[in-house]
Amino acid sequence: MNSETLDTLDNYSKNKYKYGFVTDIDNEKPKKGLNEDTIKFISLKKNEPEWMLDWRLKAFSKWKKIKAPKWANLNFPEIDYQDIYYYSAPKGFDKKPKDLSEVDPKLIETYNKLGIPLEEQKVLAGVAVDVVFDSVSVATTYKGELEKLGIIFCSIGEAIQKYPDLIKKYLGSVIPAGDHSFSALNSAVFTDGSFVYIPEGVKCPMELSTYFRINAENTGQFERTLIIADKGSYVSYLEGCTAPKRDDNQLHAANVELIALEDAEIKYSTVQNWYPGDEDGKGGIYNFVTKRGLCAGKNSKISWTQVETGSAITWKYPSCILKGDNSIGEFYSVAITNNFQQADTGTKMTHIGKNTKSKIISKGISLGKSQNTYRGEVSFLRKADKARNYTQCDSLLVGNKCGAHTVPYIDSKNNTAVIEHEASTSKINEDQLYYCRQRGLSHEEAVSLIVNGFCKQVLQELPMEFAVEAQKLVSISLEGSVG
């Protein structure tokens, strides 16, 4: 990297996180700290039935016994779980607003700033949005239209009230509370999130979307999302996230469970842009997310696509359990780290059924002094005859103070399994930059073009509206220092 490249990259404005504003709204919080009282407070606030509180308390007792995982290539101080607020709602949210006129105008202004108009008519054509602000779900657009098809799209809080049978059957069925420390934590204190049920044979005609925002200080966000695609149904779901700039680290530990029954398909796309911290590594979100999908039925398919650009720390492995015969799991990922960001992300593909297939495409881009790790596990169980996996991991380094790491694990108990693995690491190439600039493109345009080209295989998996957004986000994420 020559000096001009460094200068130009350096001259991108240092701190362009444009979602870093704070909305000044009175919040209602319990006392800081994690204990049974906190959990009872949350359950009470959400007016939950007894069985739900029991479920939470059981998870909490498991959490107390489990140590946080330490195997990731991440370096951060121990999290003080007693120094966090576990519930934060704009005041007056005890009763959910019936329509937008009952919502605090400041909140609406926030979403407008984020570019998400709540009013249905302004919503991107065909995208139904559920918005989670700190801990409560604010509004779900397009509800009426979806209801006609029998599709349920609401906050998980509402689903607990209205659809207890589905919740009891599926919540925690893919990610058991006691799976690991963060799943136990989430199960104990989750506040809101989305619930989706697509009935048998229904192809959801629009992209369903949730938008998460952490606003209040010292608050953790623990959302829980549950998506069930019944036999022969299809749904494409998107989530986006932002948070204000703060000097302290904030904790985000979400759980997302997907269940695809026979012949069903779920496509889950994430654009994660939590506040990454400043160029000195101060502040930023600690993002410990568990996402797991179960291909329960024959010929079912679950596809994860993620563009990870934010967070100080990312710990995230969207996984697929391929239980049904002929089921398919896919994972497409772009992870960009800049400044002092650390990402340890990848996937787990567990082949149980016959003829199951999985595909992993991971693109890691490291800039600044960041560390970017791909960690993946592909396993074939004894009965997974003729199962196949294809894995491709590519890393791109920009500058010479960052790191890229690839940690693939493969475990096969069936000798008919076919496994392909390709990996590459490269540096952004001066000759490519020179070539682009000789054609008249600016240095910034050239870098952005080359990186977008590097990620193309993944970005093209995103739904249209998101793909353009993601390309812009990729360009923005390249801004900042390179040392």
Added chain:
Amino acid sequence: MFLEIKDLSVKIENKNILKSLNLNISKGEVHAIMGPNGSGKSTLANVLAGKDDYEILDGKINFKDNDLFDLNIEERAQEGMFLAFQYPVEIPGVNITPFLHSAINSKRKRMNKQEIDNLSFAKLLKSKASDLGINIDMLKRSVNTGFSGGEKKRYEILQMSILNPDLAILDETDSGLDIDALKIVTDGVNKLKTKDNSFLIITHYQKLLDYIKPDYVHVMVNGSIVKSGGVEIAAEIEKDGFQKFQ
């Protein structure tokens, strides 16, 4: 003067490559520079384009009333300088249509012209490609990625015809081309030639000059131009080699 190179001395990693080089090119002229390997021909091309690796020790370059050293790489390109590379680099994942579209618009922006929209550009690209005998399928591929040597060179000429430069520098464009590819490439250059643009053709062999007729031929040896004249010099070199100029 359109392009004026005066007493240019350049070094790279403590090695002097160009030594007091002088060259003037007027509008509408075709100049050829011939010289043995290592004489500094490609260095000259890259110094004109603005590549960073070189240290300018002395001299001046004037291009269209600009001090060339005041302009960075992309500004020179936007001012109408085009370099057809000897070894075009592959850029995986970057489709050539949006790539060239951005390139032409950055040039138009500098000239305060309106940007060209997607549809008009697609049409322009298709027609230029078919003029050069380039298959439409090639336009769907990533920049230079997986192209053969001949395809890469043809693609350079396509870019040139889209960007329509005032000064086109062809750095050993003939190297690695078979006769058919050479014809297509040189045809493209001849079609583009007008009285308002100029060409600087760098070549090792005389063969290229059978297809493109230069107004002037310069012999470059050891970092300076040792002889200038008409096409007859090329014939001289073909017969006797560069020996007698050294």
